[in-house]
Amino acid sequence: MEWSILQQYGPLLLSGFATTILCWALGTIFSMILGLLIALVQRYAPRPVGWVIQAYIEIIRGTPFLVQLFVLYYGGPLIGLRLDALPAGLLGLTIYGSPYFAEIFRSAFNAVPLGQIEAARAIGMSEPSIIRRILLPLGLVSALPALVNFSIILTKETVILSIITVPELTYQTQRMSTETFRYIEANLALALFFWALVETISRVGRRLEKRVTRHLTERT
Amino acid sequence: MPGASSVEIRKVNKHHGQFHALKDVDLDILPGKVTCLIGPSGSGKSTLLRCINFLDEYESGEIRIDGQLIGYESPGGRKMPARKLREMRRSIGMVFQQFNLWPHMTALGNVAEGLMRVRGLPKAEAERRAKNALEKVGLADKMANHPSRLSGGQQQRVAIARALAMEPRLMLFDEPTSALDPELVGEVLNVMKTLATEGMTMIVVTHEMGFAAHVADQVAFMEQGELVSVDVPDKILHQPKDPRIKAFLRTYHERNSF
Numbered sequence: 001m002e003w004s005i006l007q008q009y010g011p012l013l014l015s016g017f018a019t020t021i022l023c024w025a026l027g028t029i030f031s032m033i034l035g036l037l038i039a040l041v042q043r044y045a046p047r048p049v050g051w052v053i054q055a056y057i058e059i060i061r062g063t064p065f066l067v068q069l070f071v072l073y074y075g076g077p078l079i080g081l082r083l084d085a086l087p088a089g090l091l092g093l094t095i096y097g098s099p100y101f102a103e104i105f106r107s108a109f110n111a112v113p114l115g116q117i118e119a120a121r122a123i124g125m126s127e128p129s130i131i132r133r134i135l136l137p138l139g140l141v142s143a144l145p146a147l148v149n150f151s152i153i154l155t156k157e158t159v160i161l162s163i164i165t166v167p168e169l170t171y172q173t174q175r176m177s178t179e180t181f182r183y184i185e186a187n188l189a190l191a192l193f194f195w196a197l198v199e200t201i202s203r204v205g206r207r208l209e210k211r212v213t214r215h216l217t218e219r220t
Numbered sequence: 221m222p223g224a225s226s227v228e229i230r231k232v233n234k235h236h237g238q239f240h241a242l243k244d245v246d247l248d249i250l251p252g253k254v255t256c257l258i259g260p261s262g263s264g265k266s267t268l269l270r271c272i273n274f275l276d277e278y279e280s281g282e283i284r285i286d287g288q289l290i291g292y293e294s295p296g297g298r299k300m301p302a303r304k305l306r307e308m309r310r311s312i313g314m315v316f317q318q319f320n321l322w323p324h325m326t327a328l329g330n331v332a333e334g335l336m337r338v339r340g341l342p343k344a345e346a347e348r349r350a351k352n353a354l355e356k357v358g359l360a361d362k363m364a365n366h367p368s369r370l371s372g373g374q375q376q377r378v379a380i381a382r383a384l385a386m387e388p389r390l391m392l393f394d395e396p397t398s399a400l401d402p403e404l405v406g407e408v409l410n411v412m413k414t415l416a417t418e419g420m421t422m423i424v425v426t427h428e429m430g431f432a433a434h435v436a437d438q439v440a441f442m443e444q445g446e447l448v449s450v451d452v453p454d455k456i457l458h459q460p461k462d463p464r465i466k467a468f469l470r471t472y473h474e475r476n477s478f
């Protein structure tokens with residue numbers, strides 16, 4: 001193995017890693033927000049709207065991200081949606097992740113005891129207040145482990161952005177391997193970077209979980 | 221208590237899906253009086269109670285609080301706007317079997333929440349009133365605790381304080397002591413007794429026959445969605461005429477004797 005090659009390509013890999021983190025972070029945030037909105041609309045909207053949303057969820061979950069991204073990036077211009085690689089990648093991640101997040105939020109909201117919501121209704125609280133003060137705080141807490149878990153899964157989906165030429169880490173390591181034929185070093189570096197990212201996310205997630213549940217668990 | 225509410229219930233019907241849960245129920249509750257609802261499990265007591273603040277939506281008949289119809293704009297008419305319903309609910313307190321405190325808020329937070337979000341009071345004023353309400357139920361020293369750090373009896377008293385802080389004119393209790401360990405029942409019943417002597421209008425679904433006998437002004441017996449009989453406690457609990465009430469009390473006594 002030739003580790004000096006990593007020194008040479010270090011800056012390139014680092015910039016790729018930065019792009020990966022950026023794509024992951026923004027993609028996660030956007031798809032989480034979209035998923036949250038979907039879950040809220042599903043909860044409160046009339047039936048037909050719910051069916052439309054359910055269809056969206058099924059379609060997105062039923063197709064590979066790779067295909068979605070192709071359609072968006074290469075098919076988009078046909079309907080006038082011309083995006084650069086990075087924005088297209090972010091939009092793709094947002095769409096791809098949203099139904100999973102929506103399902104996480106939906107089941108978390110369903111897990112909030114109805115009685116606690118009725119208690120709020122009984123004192124005359126409005127539905128927006130109930131959402132903000134009761135449903136969201138309790139729902140988010142119970143959703144947290146699943147949210148962290150799916151955002152970890154999303155780190156790996158960012159890899160696919162390389163096929164539409166987003167200069168993220170995979171893209172750069174591929175470039176390094178084709179230029180130098182150092183496949184092993186390149187892929188080891190790739191694995192190491194991802195491991196560091198995933199490990200960080202799960203650590204932060206565990207701490208967060210501990211923090212937000214500290215008042216909710218019965219001391220026995 | 222000045223401004224205690226009256227409740228008139230007329231020919232109220234309610235289905236849960238196919239199930240006819242309330243059948244032409246009639247009941248009158250005078251201001252400042254305590255009414256206990258008793259009856260076997262599944263007889264519709266909770267459903268009736270929940271129709272009074274329209275958490276359960278009755279389909280026909282009328283429920284009037286101080287003469288004002290709840291839930292509908294007119295008998296058999298359109299649903300009342302959500303805003304109007306919320307306004308009516310502000311003066312109806314409700315206490316649940318499972319307490320239903322909000323676990324992410326302290327005792328003080330639970331009580332202050334409605335004052336801030338519903339009454340629109342500034343935080344300081346809301347907390348001052350919340351403290352008073354908690355003092356009233358004997359929990360001033362526990363106000364910083366989250367529900368997970370309170371006993372069942374304490375949680376239920378916080379729930380009562382949460383309702384009282386809104387200054388209701390009517391209080392609904394759905395088996396407030398049924399989820400409690402026996403030794404914690406007394407502290408909750410005592411708070412309720414005090415409330416009764418202060419002249420609050422109260423409707424209490426309960427299996428505590430002692431409370432019904434000593435505190436209630438009237439006892440209503442329900443079975444299979446019907447309000448079978450309503451009378452002073454003594455008439456229902458000690459000299460029942462209806463065989464259904466007799467049968468109910470017999471099983472009650474059998475269960476509680478040893």
Ligand SMILES: Nc1ncnc2c1ncn2[C@@H]1O[C@H](COP(=O)(O)OP(=O)(O)OP(=O)(O)O)[C@@H](O)[C@H]1O
Pocket residue numbers: 236237239241259260261262263264265266267268
């Ligand atoms: N949301 C619901 N959906 C379907 N059926 C319901 C619902 N709520 C109540 N019921 C049914 O309606 C009937 C009356 O229920 P309700 O809770 O009013 O009885 P209850 O007198 O309060 O009984 P308990 O003493 O067990 O609390 C029961 O047979 C119950 O199964």
Ligand SMILES: [Mg+2]
Pocket residue numbers: 265266267394395
């Ligand atoms: Mg009940």
